[in-house]
Amino acid sequence: MGGSVTRLAVAALLCLLMLLHPKESCASSSSSLCESDHFTYTKPSLFAINGDPVHIVRFCEAVQIHKAKGCVFGDSFRDDFCTVHFLLGIRFLKEKYVEEDSAESDNSHVQVSLAASGFLLFCCAICCPCFHKERKANSHEVLPKESNSVHQGSSFEMSPTSDMISSSSSRVSESPSRYAMSPRPSARMGPLNLTMSQIITATDNFSDSNQIGEGGFGIVYKGTLEDGQVVAIKRAKKEHFENLRKEFKSEVDLLSKIGHRNLVKLLGYVDKVDERLIITEYVGNGTLRDHLDGTNGSILNFSQRLEIVIDVCHGLTYLHSYAERQIIHRDIKSSNIILTTGMRAKVADFGFARGGPTDSNQTHILTQVKGTVGYLDPEYMRTYQLTAKSDVFSFGILVVEILTGRRPVEAKRPHDERITVRWAFEKYNEGKVFELVDPNARDRVDEKILKKMFCLAFQCAAPTRKERPDMEAVGKQLWAIRSSYLRRSVEQK
Numbered sequence: 001m002g003g004s005v006t007r008l009a010v011a012a013l014l015c016l017l018m019l020l021h022p023k024e025s026c027a028s029s030s031s032s033l034c035e036s037d038h039f040t041y042t043k044p045s046l047f048a049i050n051g052d053p054v055h056i057v058r059f060c061e062a063v064q065i066h067k068a069k070g071c072v073f074g075d076s077f078r079d080d081f082c083t084v085h086f087l088l089g090i091r092f093l094k095e096k097y098v099e100e101d102s103a104e105s106d107n108s109h110v111q112v113s114l115a116a117s118g119f120l121l122f123c124c125a126i127c128c129p130c131f132h133k134e135r136k137a138n139s140h141e142v143l144p145k146e147s148n149s150v151h152q153g154s155s156f157e158m159s160p161t162s163d164m165i166s167s168s169s170s171r172v173s174e175s176p177s178r179y180a181m182s183p184r185p186s187a188r189m190g191p192l193n194l195t196m197s198q199i200i201t202a203t204d205n206f207s208d209s210n211q212i213g214e215g216g217f218g219i220v221y222k223g224t225l226e227d228g229q230v231v232a233i234k235r236a237k238k239e240h241f242e243n244l245r246k247e248f249k250s251e252v253d254l255l256s257k258i259g260h261r262n263l264v265k266l267l268g269y270v271d272k273v274d275e276r277l278i279i280t281e282y283v284g285n286g287t288l289r290d291h292l293d294g295t296n297g298s299i300l301n302f303s304q305r306l307e308i309v310i311d312v313c314h315g316l317t318y319l320h321s322y323a324e325r326q327i328i329h330r331d332i333k334s335s336n337i338i339l340t341t342g343m344r345a346k347v348a349d350f351g352f353a354r355g356g357p358t359d360s361n362q363t364h365i366l367t368q369v370k371g372t373v374g375y376l377d378p379e380y381m382r383t384y385q386l387t388a389k390s391d392v393f394s395f396g397i398l399v400v401e402i403l404t405g406r407r408p409v410e411a412k413r414p415h416d417e418r419i420t421v422r423w424a425f426e427k428y429n430e431g432k433v434f435e436l437v438d439p440n441a442r443d444r445v446d447e448k449i450l451k452k453m454f455c456l457a458f459q460c461a462a463p464t465r466k467e468r469p470d471m472e473a474v475g476k477q478l479w480a481i482r483s484s485y486l487r488r489s490v491e492q493k
Contacts, residue, residue, distance in 0.1 A: 217351040236276035247351040262315030264348040288337035302441040304343045311345035317471040320388040326356030332394035374408030389465035396460025405438030
């Protein structure tokens with residue numbers, strides 16, 4: 001391809017030289033004697049000094065040197081060709097001519113301008129299509145380390161155009177970069193350096209009316225800054241202040257290194273003698289558990305639940321496979337999944353998160369068991385060996401929770417229904433899939449789709465990590481399920 005472009009460029013240059021000398025044919029030649037050197041050129045591309053062929057650059061430099069010494073070249077020997085070196089990627093050799101006939105000079109300048117313009121247009125016509133083809137040939141889908149999320153605008157939503165999700169289940173993702181990093185944050189979402197007085201003002205002195213959540217680390221408050229920006233501020237509990245030092249450092253360190261549209265973004269933190277605060281983006285539509293319980297006044301249909309499952313999967317896939325270092329969340333649960341107004345999910349609360357193995361030969365890390373009852377990987381609890389597959393187990397339990405609406409452990413249920421995943425597995429084997437689904441999520445979904453969803457959830461919640469798929473494989477299955485669901489939804493209309 002490069003050779004053909006070069007040949008076309010050379011041909012164009014020849015035509016340009018012809019335009020510069022319209023009265024002479026391409027075969028014409030000229031020579032001049034100055035001091036002891038004899039200069040000869042045959043238009044357009046043969047140059048010689050004292051009979052020896054030389055490159056045009058060497059030829060023009062010699063002409064310049066001799067002219068500087070006072071040599072006068074006749075009118076029949078003109079070096080206009082020296083003014084087109086820039087078209088060959090060589091420095092432009094400036095030459096000024098003093099023409100006795102001003103009319104002839106003006107005409108010459110017009111010719112040069114027209115010829116140069118035509119040549120540049122010709123080059124664009126040649127090079128642009130070639131460049132376009134090269135770009136097209138080299139482009140391919142990449143599961144990036146999230147230009148997600150990130151990344152690229154102030155919205156961190158999955159859709160580049162809107163935060164809203166259609167409840168008609170006809171929305172199709174427009175981006176193939178399913179694990180993309182978050183968009184680059186705007187100035188309003190940049191790092192924050194807040195004083196305690198600013199935080200006290202923003203939270204109205206940590207008033208109960210601004211409390212939006214509570215976890216093992218502490219209480220989460222909504223804060224409104226002086227410029228109107230709304231943030232979430234997590235305050236460590238005083239009674240566990242010293243014990244939470246490690247969790248605080250872990251969360252700050254890990255959050256500062258990640259950026260994905262399905263992960264809550266760290267904006268700042270405060271670590272003082274008597275206060276530990278983590279400041280993150282505010283996502284103001286409550287937790288997933290709130291919506292499953294219906295406490296927010298909204299009911300999640302099946303389409304929305306499927307999208308939430310996919311969002312969480314994307315966030316975990318980024319943590320496990322595309323972050324700077326593998327990160328294991330260790331506390332995936334419905335109360336740690338927060339929703340935007342468009343019902344898009346973000347994974348929050350990295351207090352228990354740990355970096356994965358740093359050595360490629362390591363299969364796990366030995367660590368104290370932490371997490372939430374009902375979501376904890378039984379193999380991890382038994383062996384203290386933590387891997388990314390522990391998050392996969394928690395994800396499988398979460399999928400069952402999202403589909404059924406039930407918590408992982410329901411102590412008030414009959415004995416055979418208290419452990420939700422066991423109850424669901426038995427119902428599944430009995431072929432009673434519809435009985436498993438939350439009545440609010442039975443809209444326009446057929447048995448095949450439900451079976452695929454539960455089957456995937458049970459694979460993730462397998463007793464040992466060897467039997468579980470990784471999150472990237474889970475994502476591929478979910479996208480296939482989503483495609484089938486959308487296709488069947490259209491057929492049912």
